[in-house]
Amino acid sequence: MVYPLKPGLHVDRVPFYDLLLFAGASALSVGMIWTARDAAANGWEYSATSVAPGWAAWSAVALWALVLEALRRAGGWVLLAIMAVFSMFPLFSGVMPAPLTAPSVSLLDAASFHLFSRESVLGIPMRAFAELVIGFLVFGTALQYTGAGTFFISFAFALCGQYRGGAAKVAIFSSGLLGSMSGSVISNVLTTGAMTIPAMKRSGMKASTAGAVEACASTGAVLAPPVMGATAFVMAEFLNIPYSDVALAAAVPALLYYFALFMQIDCNAGRKAGARGAGRRRTALHRAGGRADAAVPAADDHGGACAVGSRAARGDGICPACALIPENNRDSSRASNEETR
Numbered sequence: 320m321v322y323p324l325k326p327g328l329h330v331d332r333v334p335f336y337d338l339l340l341f342a343g344a345s346a347l348s349v350g351m352i353w354t355a356r357d358a359a360a361n362g363w364e365y366s367a368t369s370v371a372p373g374w375a376a377w378s379a380v381a382l383w384a385l386v387l388e389a390l391r392r393a394g395g396w397v398l399l400a401i402m403a404v405f406s407m408f409p410l411f412s413g414v415m416p417a418p419l420t421a422p423s424v425s426l427l428d429a430a431s432f433h434l435f436s437r438e439s440v441l442g443i444p445m446r447a448f449a450e451l452v453i454g455f456l457v458f459g460t461a462l463q464y465t466g467a468g469t470f471f472i473s474f475a476f477a478l479c480g481q482y483r484g485g486a487a488k489v490a491i492f493s494s495g496l497l498g499s500m501s502g503s504v505i506s507n508v509l510t511t512g513a514m515t516i517p518a519m520k521r522s523g524m525k526a527s528t529a530g531a532v533e534a535c536a537s538t539g540a541v542l543a544p545p546v547m548g549a550t551a552f553v554m555a556e557f558l559n560i561p562y563s564d565v566a567l568a569a570a571v572p573a574l575l576y577y578f579a580l581f582m583q584i585d586c587n588a589g590r591k592a593g594a595r596g597a598g599r600r601r602t603a604l605h606r607a608g609g610r611a612d613a614a615v616p617a618a619d620d621h622g623g624a625c626a627v628g629s630r631a632a633r634g635d636g637i638c639p640a641c642a643l644i645p646e647n648n649r650d651s652s653r654a655s656n657e658e659t660r
Contacts, residue, residue, distance in 0.1 A: 322392035344385050347378050356437045367431030376427040379434040386440055406433060414502060447552040471496035484588025486522045488581060489537045490515035495577050498540025502547050507537035535580055542573040
């Protein structure tokens, strides 16, 4: 229902066939849950056609088709073609040349193995998600919606926003902190990138460099414990060890990753005079919660080169140290400075 039959189709409503597919998938899933103990005790994955009820085998075929359709909607036709060939391989493996040849099985036997065994649809990735990932996702989502994300970004600005390359360093710290509770590269970019990429561009950094810094900083989210990428949970399941051991082992590589990125940004900012920090003005604005009506410190408190003061910072007249201050704050501070003069 989240992914329509075609991209952009029926975006304003749910079509009736999607409701039917949803109802059918839900009913078949409930049936599998109801017969799970019998399936495990009697080995339905290997002999469903002989020991399982007839409806159970055909329900496996229906769920197999639904899984492939869901894969097509979420991943596209190419991924569907690849997975369809591999999942249907047991049906025609008997006619394949060596070393790919193997005894062929019937459609019902193949579907029963895919749905009733622990090696296919309900394999290690699905078990890892059901047993580990979903709990950490709820934990990370709860942190973000309770204000932890805003706190981490403000903390990063207060920590290193006023130093050279400060906007890029803010991207590193905020992405690392947010990534430690989300484990998702995409959500990390969407959360921190909306603020850090414009900040880096306004501080004199090229747009391509700003995007690359944010991408690299957000990629570290899959390495930063406690909530790492999905691969870490699958790794724990494969190795049959507690997830805490994997997270503990990943702590040092994650710190080294962000330390190397931090040093590279600092060296790059040292070679370029334009890559200045965001200044104490920007830090104070973040401490005030980013409100447009927040109190702004004196115009020249970071050295005199200010958009509301001398406007002598860069060729375009915008000071990198306070270019992030909202326009209305700059106007109000400019007016107060003129009155003072």
